[in-house]
Amino acid sequence: MTESFRRSGEYPEGDQQHSAYAQGHPQQRSPYSEQPHAPSVNPEWPPPPTHRPWQQGDAPTSLLSEPVSSSSAPAAHRRRAKGPLALLAAVAIAAAAVGGGTAYAFQELSGNDTAASSSTSTNVVPASRKGTVAGVAEAVGPSIVEISATSNAGSSTGSGVVITTGGEIITNNHVISGASDIKVQLSNGKSYAATVVGTDSAKDLALIRLTNAPSGLKTATLGDSDGIQVGDEVVAIGSPEGLTGTVTSGIVSALDRDVTVSTDESRGQEQQGGSGQWPFEFGGREFNGDTGSSTTTYKALQTDASLNPGNSGGALIDMNGNIIGINSAMYSSADSSGSGSAAGSVGLGFAIPINTVKADLDSLRSGGSDN
Numbered sequence: 421m422t423e424s425f426r427r428s429g430e431y432p433e434g435d436q437q438h439s440a441y442a443q444g445h446p447q448q449r450s451p452y453s454e455q456p457h458a459p460s461v462n463p464e465w466p467p468p469p470t471h472r473p474w475q476q477g478d479a480p481t482s483l484l485s486e487p488v489s490s491s492s493a494p495a496a497h498r499r500r501a502k503g504p505l506a507l508l509a510a511v512a513i514a515a516a517a518v519g520g521g522t523a524y525a526f527q528e529l530s531g532n533d534t535a536a537s538s539s540t541s542t543n544v545v546p547a548s549r550k551g552t553v554a555g556v557a558e559a560v561g562p563s564i565v566e567i568s569a570t571s572n573a574g575s576s577t578g579s580g581v582v583i584t585t586g587g588e589i590i591t592n593n594h595v596i597s598g599a600s601d602i603k604v605q606l607s608n609g610k611s612y613a614a615t616v617v618g619t620d621s622a623k624d625l626a627l628i629r630l631t632n633a634p635s636g637l638k639t640a641t642l643g644d645s646d647g648i649q650v651g652d653e654v655v656a657i658g659s660p661e662g663l664t665g666t667v668t669s670g671i672v673s674a675l676d677r678d679v680t681v682s683t684d685e686s687r688g689q690e691q692q693g694g695s696g697q698w699p700f701e702f703g704g705r706e707f708n709g710d711t712g713s714s715t716t717t718y719k720a721l722q723t724d725a726s727l728n729p730g731n732s733g734g735a736l737i738d739m740n741g742n743i744i745g746i747n748s749a750m751y752s753s754a755d756s757s758g759s760g761s762a763a764g765s766v767g768l769g770f771a772i773p774i775n776t777v778k779a780d781l782d783s784l785r786s787g788g789s790d791n
Contacts, residue, residue, distance in 0.1 A: 544641050544741025551739050556655045557667045559741045562607045563640035564734055566659035567591055567614075567628075569599035579658035579734030580604065580628070581640050581743060587612075587633025590777055591733030592748050593619050593626040593790075594681065604630060607638075607665055618788030620780055621683040622716045624748055624772065627784035640735065643742025645773035648672055648721065656725040656747060656769070658734025670725030670767070679749055679770045680717040720770040721745045727769035736771040745771030 549555025563582045567589075568575065578595030582588070589604065596602055602614040612634070617627040652672045660666050723736060727750035736745035750769040783789060 542641055542643070542740060542742055545739070553655055553667065553669045556737055556739060556741050557657065560640060560655075560735065560737050560743075561657055561665055561667070562638035564607065564657045564659075564665065565589060566605040566662070566664045566730075567595055567733060568603045568605070569596045570601040571598045572600070573598065577659060577662050577730045578732040579730065579747070581733070581735050581746065582637055583639055583642065585633075585635075585637050585639055587614075587630030587637060588617070588785075589614065589628050589630070590746060590781075590784075591626050591628065592746065592772075593621045593624045593683075594748075595733045596626050596628060597621070602628060604628070605664060606634075610634070618784035618786060619790045620784060620788045621790050623718055623776060623780055624681050624716070625746070625777060625780055625784065625788075627781070627788070640743045641741060642774050642778055643738055643740075643744045645721065645744045645775045648675065648738070648744055648773075650674060653739050654723055654725055654744070655737045655739070656723070656727060656731060656734060657737065658727070658731035658747060660728035660730040662730060666731075668726040670723050672721055673724050673767075674722040677720045677722045677770060678717050679720040680715050681749065683714045683716050718772060718776070720748065721773055723769050723771060724767035725769060726765040726767070728765050731769075744774050746774070746777055747771045 543550065545552075545555040545559045549558070565580045565582060567578045567580045569578070576595060576599075578591060580589040580591035580595075583590055596616060597619070599616075602616070603611050604614045605611045613631040614628045615631060617629050619626045650672055654670060654672055656668045656670070658666060721736065721744070723745075725736070727747055729750075731747045731750065734747045735743050736747055738744050748770055750765060
């Protein structure tokens with residue numbers, strides 16, 4: 421800017437500077453120096469520029485082009501592309517973290533039907549048959565077995581639930597207590613010998629294992645009984661009176677019922693060999709015989725699903741196919757003849773909550789509290 425006001429003759433070294441600059445840049449010759457008849461210049465006016473003024477379309481000078489990277493435009497484009505890519509990556513990571521639960525949650529939210537209250541989010545039943553008794557029976561039935569136990573006092577029949585592919589089966593202690601021989605019949609009709617792994621008479625639980633368990637055993641899914649609510653629909657599967665795979669249904673009638681059962685092995689086998697019913701106390705009354713002086717009390721789920729002798733050790737299942745309880749006691753009124761024969765279920769059955777079972781599994785695998 422200051423050179424624009426230089427008068428002729430001032431700062432003679434400036435003319436030398438211009439000359440030197442021009443010598444260093446011979447390719448940039450002033451167009452004005454080529455005009456043979458250049459008009460005279462008033463000495464009071466500023467001299468014309470030594471270079472032709474820049475016009476639109478000219479290439480930038482080296483001073484302006486060096487700081488600007490030739491890849492600046494593509495870089496900006498790449499930065500803009502990161503937005504949607506980052507969003508897609510975030511969605512993929514979130515989906516991977518949630519996993520299968522996402523698919524189930526989406527199914528529940530987008531479905532037209534309203535699912536019944538469930539204890540867990542695991543859906544064992546196929547989506548097309550979700551919430552149906554038939555769907556639960558088909559999905560869980562292969563995991564329920566019939567147990568026959570023989571002792572010096574007689575024989576008893578109960579049920580069990582396969583919980584591992586290695587042949588571990590959970591059942592009631594009173595089903596196998598004192599037994600010298602145990603046979604298990606799978607849902608396909610094949611029978612296998614079994615041995616006792618551990619017992620807990622205080623909770624009326626026992627763990628047995630198949631001898632030479634076959635491959636491909638269908639295991640049950642253990643749910644979460646803490647999520648059960650009164651009124652939830654349930655399905656019971658067992659072997660009442662030796663009728664393997666019998667399915668009944670009902671609701672959860674009450675929670676946390678105090679049920680008292682006998683822990684005397686000889687008394688249990690005596691009752692099983694006689695009336696076929698396991699004695700228990702509820703509400704200060706005895707049912708199905710005398711429980712004796714050696715008893716234990718546990719919290720139970722109450723259900724109106726039909727339970728009969730032989731259902732003991734079988735499964736109480738929610739409508740998603742999760743095991744929520746192990747059926748353990750039921751009341752059936754005797755006929756009027758006083759013979760003591762059972763007249764069938766009257767809708768008063770009890771099951772040990774599955775969370776009680778899960779909390780006791782490690783102990784049972786180590787021999788149980790009775791060891």
